[in-house]
Amino acid sequence: MPETSATINNPVIPGFYPDPSVCRAGEDYYLACSSFEYFPGVPIFHSRDLVHWTQIGNALDRPSQLRLPPDTTSSGGLYAPTLRYHDGRFWLIVTNVSGDGNVLFTATDPAGPWSDPIRLPAVHGIDPDLAWDDEGNCWCTVAGVSQIRIDPRTGETFGESRHLWSGAPGAKAPEAPHLYHIGDYWYLLIAEGGTERCHGVSIARGRTPGGPFEPCPANPILTHRGTDHPIQNTGHGDLVQGPDGSWWMVFLGVRPHGGTPGWHVMGRETFLAPVTWVDDWPVVGEVSPAMAPPPWPLEKPAAVPVRDDFDLSELAPGWISPRSRPAQNHTTKERPGWLSLRARGESLDDPEVTFVGRRQQHLSCRTRVLVDPAEGRGGVAVRLDEEHHYEIEATPGQVQVLARIGPLRSVVASHPTAPGAVVLRIEVAATRQFTDARQGPDTVSLGVEDAQGTFVELAALDGRYLSTEVAGGFTGRVIGAYAAAGTVHFDWFDYEPLDD
Numbered sequence: 001m002p003e004t005s006a007t008i009n010n011p012v013i014p015g016f017y018p019d020p021s022v023c024r025a026g027e028d029y030y031l032a033c034s035s036f037e038y039f040p041g042v043p044i045f046h047s048r049d050l051v052h053w054t055q056i057g058n059a060l061d062r063p064s065q066l067r068l069p070p071d072t073t074s075s076g077g078l079y080a081p082t083l084r085y086h087d088g089r090f091w092l093i094v095t096n097v098s099g100d101g102n103v104l105f106t107a108t109d110p111a112g113p114w115s116d117p118i119r120l121p122a123v124h125g126i127d128p129d130l131a132w133d134d135e136g137n138c139w140c141t142v143a144g145v146s147q148i149r150i151d152p153r154t155g156e157t158f159g160e161s162r163h164l165w166s167g168a169p170g171a172k173a174p175e176a177p178h179l180y181h182i183g184d185y186w187y188l189l190i191a192e193g194g195t196e197r198c199h200g201v202s203i204a205r206g207r208t209p210g211g212p213f214e215p216c217p218a219n220p221i222l223t224h225r226g227t228d229h230p231i232q233n234t235g236h237g238d239l240v241q242g243p244d245g246s247w248w249m250v251f252l253g254v255r256p257h258g259g260t261p262g263w264h265v266m267g268r269e270t271f272l273a274p275v276t277w278v279d280d281w282p283v284v285g286e287v288s289p290a291m292a293p294p295p296w297p298l299e300k301p302a303a304v305p306v307r308d309d310f311d312l313s314e315l316a317p318g319w320i321s322p323r324s325r326p327a328q329n330h331t332t333k334e335r336p337g338w339l340s341l342r343a344r345g346e347s348l349d350d351p352e353v354t355f356v357g358r359r360q361q362h363l364s365c366r367t368r369v370l371v372d373p374a375e376g377r378g379g380v381a382v383r384l385d386e387e388h389h390y391e392i393e394a395t396p397g398q399v400q401v402l403a404r405i406g407p408l409r410s411v412v413a414s415h416p417t418a419p420g421a422v423v424l425r426i427e428v429a430a431t432r433q434f435t436d437a438r439q440g441p442d443t444v445s446l447g448v449e450d451a452q453g454t455f456v457e458l459a460a461l462d463g464r465y466l467s468t469e470v471a472g473g474f475t476g477r478v479i480g481a482y483a484a485a486g487t488v489h490f491d492w493f494d495y496e497p498l499d500d
């Protein structure tokens, strides 16, 4: 959907960027998301207008900060960070459910470097939040919802953890707490109902950071459960003030597509909604895919280049790899101007396959990659996890389309190619016309380009099998280059949105 001066695009951060946490430092806004089994971890974005966000780094980009062992399951790893600015520093707390538990990092520049981890072995529970009271005490509140006082510089805890509130009686998964001191009250914002179609945001208030808390009579203050709204699963919010003092919420949502039950393929994305206050309670305004812009001047969105030429010695921050990314297997230094991938696993089924990908961010998109397979076997893949992926793989003189769906793996097509480098292409086309209640969300076409640059489609596969409704978990599609044998070189990687 093209952005016009009358509208802004929502999601404000499309693609698998869930569990947004936002903070303000002067005129600047920073936002962090979950990253699960991928390395580097916890993408950090910057904005001046809350609408246009640019990724400026990943908080956990050194192996000393993030250990995701090979047995880290997909959708394991890093859950739900909280990002705060306090006392002239940035603070980030996150849970590594596959290793270190709750860990805290600090930085003077959110683009990095971030500190090594400060462990919090006595803080139990996911989705940790940080809030400071006027006396300088730091309160860490986790899913459940419970709270303990901590020293964020050492990870030490004080006293016992106290239960605060669990949202609506009997509601599933009270989680994602954030605590704020606004006006005369301490507000405890939580998600409840689970991160699927029943997701929602509720709030309670009290006079102290530890409560007692009185639930808002209008709870849930945000949910799309039971509606036919195009944005579903809305929940996991964080509040922030705009440049003019108005209030806003960032939160996660999904965009299901196709027939019933609706499949979402890009994971949970970051959305924005206006917030007003009535009787000292926040009221979330309309959530719309094309929303009215806020009243302050908007930044001109940075033009996103279609191509990464791999001309830099380091990979741009949007590139991620499952579990780890050792330099000897992933480098732009071996053949300058190329990304060289040295195989570890033999296929995308391997949890530690050599793979460098970026999130799919548009319902329809085209990826083109120039690959030189002379010294190995590899190609380009759409990955949901190691049990759900489609790929087009090159060896000298041949390409194959492969598909893995749960326990089934098949060679879908084979095609001879001229010796030398070859352009591989994957096109994702969202389903436009509704003809059948069982229709999938999109079609994933895989093929090569001939000498004239014409697309030779070798397979067109139903995209539902690379969706969260089929694969499960918390992540979304990642499209990337990989090596499955030897060393495979990639000269460039194009990703461009197509009209949805």
Ligand code: 6LW
Pocket (backbone or CB within 6 Å): 018, 019, 034, 079, 080, 126, 127, 175, 176, 191, 194, 195, 235, 236, 252, 474
């Ligand atoms: C996260 C929880 C949630 O810890 O999903 O949607 C979990 N909310 O708060 C993983 O992202």
